[in-house]
Amino acid sequence: MAATPDVTDTEPRLEDLVDTAHRIRAAIESVIEGKGEVVRLTLTVLLAEGHLLIEDVPGVGKTMLAKALARSIDCPVKRVQFTPDLLPSDVTGVSAYNQQTREFEFKPGPIFANIVVGDEINRASPKTQSALLECMEEHQVTVDGLTYPLDTPFMVIATQNPIEMEGTYPLPEAQRDRFTARIAMGYPEPAAELEMLDVHGASQPLLKLEPVATTAEVRALIQAVRTVYVSQPVKRYAVDLVAATRHNPDLRLGASPRATLHLVRSARAHAALSGRDYVIPDDLQEMALPVLAHRLLPSLEAQGQRRHPEQVVTELVGRVPVPEAR
C-alpha cells in the first residue's frame, strides 16, 4: 500500500498524481460514504494549497472528513476545538519560561502541523479567529517577535455551523476570503446512511484507516499542479467570471482578486485530478461555486427576494461566454 514513487523526481508525472489522488480518495471514501463530490473537492483544495471551510449542521461528518483526509496522508494532524474562551495562544503556541535552561522556550501550538482541523471555528471569539489568519495566508506564526515558518503542505480544514445556530460568531469577510473553498456536507443518502450504520456500528473505521500517501508525495503532487498550463483565454475567462460578480446588482460585495487567484489555482488542481495538463473553462465552471459563493454578500434586494449568492454564481456561470479565441 505504501508504494513510494520516486519522490526525488522534480518533474512529477501526471499519471502518478492521478494515481495517488485516487488512492487518497478511495481511503477517505471508505470512511465517509456517498460523498464522492465532497471528497474530490477536499482533495482539490489540498492540491491547490488552499484551505477548506466545511459548513453544515452538526453531526453530518465534517470532522470525520477532516480526520479521514489527515489520516490517509501520513502527516501530522492537529485538531483544535474552537470555543468562546479559546485564546490565540492556544492556537499558535506560547513562549514558556524553562526553569532548567532559564530561557524562554517556544511551545508550538496545534497550528504546527500539515493539516489542522479547526472544529466549529465560528464558536471562537473574533480575536482567536484572526490569529488563524496570519497562519493561513502567510504560512508562518509570529510569537513574541519571533517568526516560525509552517510546514508544507499546510491546510486548515475548518468546520462551522450555520450562522443561525446559537452561540456563534460569524466569520468576518476578510477571514472567509482566506478560505479557498467552502463546501457543505449535506445529509447522506438513505442507502449511504444505512451502510454507515453497519460499518460504524461494528467498529471505528477511522482507526483502521492506513495512510496511503506520504507528505513528500503530496508535496510532489502540489508541485505537479503548479505546472498545469493555463492559457490566456482561460485566464481571461476567470477574470470575466470574477468581474461579473462585482457588477451584479444582486450582490453588495463581489469577489476579490484573491478569489481570482484561488479560482485559477483550484481549477489547476481540478484539471490535474482529471489527468489533464491544461485548464479548460469547465474546470473553472466546476470550481466557481465552491470558490466564489462564500465570499459574496447579497444586496438588500436580493436578500429580500431570498436569492442566495450560490444562485447568483450559478447564473453567472451560465451567462459569461466561454472564450473562443486562441
Next chain:
Amino acid sequence: MRLPVAAGLATAAVTTTLYPLFDGGAWLWASMGAILVTTLVGTAATRLAAPAWVATVVMPFALLAYVTAAFAASDAWLWFIPTPGSVARLAALIGSGFDDIQRYAAPVPTHDGIVLLTVIGVGLIALLADLCAVRLRRAALAGLPLLALFTVPAAVLTEAIGWIAFVLAASGYTGLLVADGRERLSRWGSAVVVRRSRSTGKTAPRPDTGRLALSGKRIGVGAIALAILVPALLPALSPAPLFQFGVGNGLGGGSRNIGIPDAIAKLSGELSQQSNATVLTYSSSDDQPRYLRIYSLDVFDGVKWTSSGLRGRPQDRVSEGPLPPPPGLSVSAPAGWAQTTISISDDVGPLRFLPLPYPPERIQVDGDWRADQSTLVVFSTQDEAAGLEYRVVTKEPRLTPEQLTASPPRPDGERRFLDLPDALDPRVEALARRVAEGASSPYEKAVKLQEWFTKTGGFTYSLDASGSGARALARFVLQTRSGYCEQFASAMAAMARMLGIPARVAIGYTGGTKIGDVWTVRTHDAHAWPELYFEGVGWLRFEPTPSGAAGQGTAQAPAYSLPVVRTASPTAGPTPEATSTSDDSADAARSARRDSRAFDRDLGAVPVVADPGLTVAAKVGIGAAAVLLLALVPGVARLLTRVRRRRLVSRGSSGTEAAWRELCDTLTDFGMARRPEESPRALGRRLTERYELDARTAASLTRIVTAEERLRYAASPAADGPVPADLAGVRRGLAAGVSRARRIGAVIAPMSTLLRIGAAGERGLDLFDRLEGLRLWPARRSAAGGPALNRSALDGSALDGSARNGSALTGSTVNNAGNTSTVEGPAGRTEGARR
C-alpha cells in the same frame, strides 16, 4: 442637434428625386444650397435654444438672402442684401420661369428662371420640414411637405419613378423619424439626469439610444425593402406598381419606347419622337383611310382640354350588340357602311381605349369593352388594347351640302360643348367673328374657319410650339400662327364655340399610310382634330391642321369640310342622329364616378418599354426561376463550405478548427442552439445526452470537441485530430434527432449561411450607424459621460441585450435613490464602484 440635420438630409434626399425633371445638374446644387441655408439656421436655432418661432421666422429671410446672392448678386447690396433692383430682377426671373414651365416638357433646361423657382420651392419644403419636425416636434408630419415634393416627379414624369429614387426618399424620411425617436428618448433621460448633476456636481451618463436607433433603422430598412420587393414579387400586380402613378407617353425617346397619345399636351412628344414605330395596322372593306379616334375631350378649362368623364354601363358592352346611335343625327341620309379590321401592335403601352373610326356601329373584340354613350369612345377598365385585333363596322351617313347648310343654330344644346374659360383673350373672339363673316349657317362658319386655318390665315406647321391653354391659344392665333395639330385643333374648337357651334377635341391617329395591303399607322401619325356638332347632323370632323410635307403628313380634310363641297357631290361624311342623350340619374351618378376614375387612370397610364414578346406566363416563369436560383445560393454555398472543410480535415492542417466550425454550422443548420457559455466539452456532453448518440458517433463527437479544446486551451495541440469520417458521422447522428422538415431545411436554406449573410448586412447597418455617429464638433458631455457609459457597457457584456438596456436605465434610477436616501456603507460603496 441631430434633428435639424436629419430634417435637412431628408429634404435633400427627396430633392434628388427631382433629378430626371431637369436637363442638367445646376439646379441640384442650387437647391442643396437652399437646404443648407435652412438647415444651418435651424441648427443654430436649436444650438442656441432659441424659441421655436425664431427659426421659422428667420428662415425665409435667410432663403431670400440666399436666392439674392445666387441669382441677383450684382443688383444686391453686399451681394446678398436685397435691394429694390435685386427684387425686381428676381421677380423677372420668376416670371420667365413660369413661362418656361409652360413652354417645356420634362426634362426642362436649367434656365435661371426655372432653377430659381425650384430653389424657392425646395427651400420652402425644407422650411416646412424643419417647422414640422424640429419646431413642432412632429417628425411624422414632416412627411407631408416631403411627400408633396416627392409627388412632383411622380406627377410630371412620363416614366415611373425608379426604385432607387424611392429608396433615397424613403431613407431620408426614415432617418428623420429615427433621429426624432432618439432625440425624444435622450431628452427624456437627461431630464432626470440634469437635475441630479446639479445637486451632486457629477455628470450622469445619457441613456444609450444607439441600440434603439439600430432597431429602428432595421425596421425602416425592412419596410422600404418590403415596399419595393413585395409589389415586384406578387404576380397579381404589375412590376413595381407603386411607382406607376407616373403618366405620359414615350417621351423619353428610348429606341423601343412607343406610345399612344393620352392627352393633348403630350402630342408634341409623340410627334417629335425620334423613332417612328408602328402603332397599329388596319384594312377596311372600301380601302379608304380613316381617322382613328381614341379620346374625345369636351372640357376646356383654360389650361388644357380634358374629358368630363366617361360612362360605360354593363349594357353598353360592345359585345352586347350595336353601339348606341351616334348622337345628334336625325336627318335621313344614305349610309355608307364600311368594315375596318384593326390590329394594335404588341408594343403599345397599357392603352385601355380602342382607336376607332367614327361613328362605330358594331365592334367585334375580345374582352370587356364598353362604349360611352355620348361620345362613342370605347374603353375598358380591365383589358388592354395592346396586341388586340378587332373589327369595326362604321355607318357613315352620306350628307348632302344642303342638309349640312340647313342645320340650324342649336337652340338648347348642351352647355358643356359651348363653355369657354373666362381667361380667354377677347380679341380671339373678335377675330373669330371676323373670319366667319358672311357665313349664314353654323356649317358655313365652320368651313370658313377651317379654310382660314389651312389656307387664308397664314398659319405654318411647326412642332416647336407648346401648350394649348388660354394664353398659348391667344398667342397662337394672334401672333405666332405657328404650331401643330394640338394648337390647330384646340384653337378651332375654341373659336367654333365662340361662334356658337358646339365643339370638342378628338385625339387619335390619322389614317396613316398604305404599305402593301394594309394601312399602317405610326407614332408620328398621332393627331388631334376638332369635332363640331350640327343640329340634326351630329358630330363632324374638321381638319384645320395643314397636311402634306409642310404639315402633318397624313392629315386629310374630309370632303364635306372643304368649300368646294358646295358644288361637288358629297363623298364621305360621318354623322349621327339626334336622340338627346338623356341620363338615368342614379345610375349615371354612380357609374360616372367609377368611370371618371377609370378614365383618369387610363389617361395617366401609358409608356411601356416594349418587351420582346414575352407572355405573362413566361415572365412569371423567369421570375420564379430567378427567385429559385437566388434561393438556392445559400444551400450551394453551404455545400461548398462543407466540402472545403472536409478537405482541410483530411489534410490535417488546421483540420481541428475546420472540423469545429463545421460542427457549429451543422448545429446551427439543425436548429440546435450552441450556448455561448458552453465549453466545447460541455457541448459534446449535452449533445450526446440530448440526442442519444450511439457510441461511435459519440466518440467522433468527442474527438472533434477534444481536439478543439486542446487547440484552444492547451499548451500544445493534440497529436491526433478528427478525421472526415467523424464529421460525416456526427452530422448523420445529429440529423437522426431532428424532424424531416428540419433536415431538408438544413440542406436547402442552411441557417448558418443565412445568418452569415445577415451578419454581413448588419455590418453594413453598423457602418451606416457609425457614419451617422460622426460628430462634427466634440460633444461637451461626452468626456464625463464616457467612462460611465463604458462601465455600464462592460456591465452589460455579462448580460444579454435586453437586460443591458434595462440596467442602463434602471441603474441611474437606483443611483438617484441612493443619493437621497441613506444606504448602509457597503451598499453605497458598491454602487459607487459600479457607477
